Amino acid sequence: MRKIPGPPPESILFGNIKTLLTEEDSYVKWIQKYGNIVKFYGIFNQTSILVADTKIIQDMTLNHVYDFIKPPNLLADAILIAGRGLVLAEGEEHKRQRKMMNPAFAHNNVKEMVPTFIRVASTLIGLIEDKVNSGESNINLTPYISKATLDVIGLAGFNYEFNSLTSSNELAEAYNALFNSPNPTLRFISTVLANYIPFFREIPIKMNRDFKNACAIINRVSKKLMEEKYNEAKNGELKSKDLLSLLININMALPDEEKITNDELQYQIMTFLIAGHETTSSTTLWCLYSLAHYPHEQDLLREELVKAFPDKSKFNPTFDEINSLEYLNCIVKETLRIYSPAPVVGRTNVEDKVFGEYLIPKNTTIRIALLALHKSPEIWGPTANEFDPKRWLDPSVTKNVTNLNYLPFLTGTRSCIGNKFALTEFKILLSMLIRNFVFKPTEGFEFKKRTMGVSKPSPYLALTVSKVEC
Ligand code: HEM
Structure with a gap:
């Protein structure tokens, strides 16, 4: 070399x-x-x-x-947090998990999640509107978008109400403690140390106690979610259309050698959270940033949306309707091209x-x-x-x-299993935002692009927001 x-x-x-x-x-x-x-x-x-x-x-x-x-030398913490779900499984284990999980992410299932995406996006729109109505126009959008995508993955991933846009809860706090540390440099150093020094996380210092506490909460909540689903499944097929319910239904119908274990099923909860939350939120933020700096593109997108949905209070697209919007599609592809979250x-x-x-x-x-x-x-x-x-x-x-x-979703055997889910969620969020608001750069606001796994605006993205009146 x-x-x-x-x-x-x-x-x-x-x-x-x-x-x-x-x-x-x-x-x-x-x-x-x-x-x-x-x-x-x-x-x-x-x-x-x-x-x-x-x-x-x-x-x-x-x-x-x-x-x-x-x-392997980058994964010690990740395995403690998420276990060997689809993202961290290798070889035969990965092959079995992937084969079993693919059907849950098929078009037909993602289609049924659209109302959930719309519901969370509507809450988001309402909150931003309240802010604008109260006279604040320079808005830090990062927490709004991040909470919205957390709420989506909770509901569509495992029927879990984070409600993080409107309240706090222990799983969201545990997740934040692990991934949104107020001191990212210290967090980075501790992750490196944990990866290179076996038993680093056993050293009784505050940082490690907080880490273990967050992992314990994740483990307890995911276990409880699994137990609830299994209890429900005793009466036959689960009716919910979230990914975890779909996976449990598929798994139950498989011959033993093709099944994934209960632990593996539980690992997917945190796997979806890690793989599906920040990626979609950072894509949405980068897209809003780009559209704020390219107002003509923003106008063209809004024109397309106004034409398709003349009454913004009745924004209720189906999967096929949202995917038929040509310019929206171009904007989504272009954002993922120059701001690939990974x-x-x-x-x-x-x-x-x-x-x-x-x-x-x-x-x-x-x-x-x-x-x-x-x-x-x-x-x-x-x-x-x-x-x-x-x-x-x-x-x-x-x-x-x-x-x-x-x-942007990689390619081949380990490409993103959630790409249709992510694209649909992103399109719904973006369309509702652009149909309801105009985004402009905030004078004097500066940020950097920071990449720790996912690339995002750091410390956050602020834009000047006004309402679209009709
Ligand atoms: C814009 C949003 C997203 C982007 C750009 C994205 C991108 C990626 C990329 C590049 C990988 C490959 C990582 C690697 O192999 O090292 C990946 C894998 C994965 N993604 Fe996504 N992702 C997004 C959203 C989602 C969502 C919403 C979910 C779940 C609902 C998800 C679940 C996964 C899983 C489970 C894997 C592992 C697949 C495997 O190894 O077989 N992703 N994603």
Whole structure:
């Protein structure tokens, strides 16, 4: 790997981590500077690889997917929090879980979740409206959107009323303690320590007590949810249409060898929460930010929405109606292109591999640079870095787009199982927001793009909001 080009290490202990944490889109810049296979340095100066080569990505996501596992040295905390649900399962275990879970995420089931998405979005609209009516127009949108997507995944994922938009509850607080620490740097350091020092979480310090307490709450609440479902299932098939109920129904009907265990079912609760909450909320925030800065695009979207839903108080689209809106679709695709919530995904090769002319020894951390592909001028032309939804209507652009160079949900065997769910939820939230409000940049407000797994505006996104009168 010595010959692979890339940035020199900046520190003996932390390699290039500081740049990754503090500079926007470092991965994209490295690919643009050094080529499609780049070497950089992680914690303790560990050599890591970044790839944006579509052939290699095909190998990693499709042809030899199980030769590339999730990096074990990054998962200690994640496993304590979520267990080995679909995101963290590997090999045969993953294959069994995925096969069993796929039907729950099919179109027909997502269609039935639309009223839930609309219900939460209506509460969100009401709250923002109250704020605007009270004379506040510069609004910190991050907590609103984040709570809305938490409420959605609670209801549609496992029929759980977080009601976080309007109240607090222990599961939401436990989740926040783990993922929305007031001190993200300290949280990052403790996660690294937990990953590298076995039993770190056993050290009796406050940080670890809080961590364990939050995990215990998650475990207790998920167990209770499971027990309730199983009690209900004694009387036959579960009637609720949330993902967990669907999974329990599917599992009950399977032969023993294809079933997933009760523990595995329970792990999916936290898995849905982690995989499906911040991803959708950050996409919505980035989209509002983009539309605020491209008012013409915002107007075009609103025109489409007004035409489709002339009376905003009767906004009640079906799955097919919302998916038939062409410009909305372009805006969604464009947001996911330049603001992919997961700008990279990490893997470790379990065998030696050859990437181009380089030998990559086994157990190397490899990152697939999704966002670098999404911003490649070779694919998207000279405007690759610009928010331009119309590009999705141009056949000379779309003919070059494949599921290996546009992959916000990854691609292949481990691609996002929740993509239809996420796209529908995002479209409903966005449509209701744009149909009801006008978003403009707030003068003097500045933020940075920060990526800790998911990329989001940091410390938050504020925009100036006014009401659409009719
Ligand atoms: C805009 C929103 C979303 C984006 C951009 C997104 C993106 C992704 C990506 C890139 C992966 C692959 C991660 C990896 O392999 O390292 C993934 C996996 C996954 N996502 Fe999503 N996701 C979104 C929303 C959701 C939602 C709403 C759910 C659940 C309801 C969900 C559930 C999952 C699960 C369970 C996996 C693991 C799949 C597997 O390994 O087989 N995601 N997602």
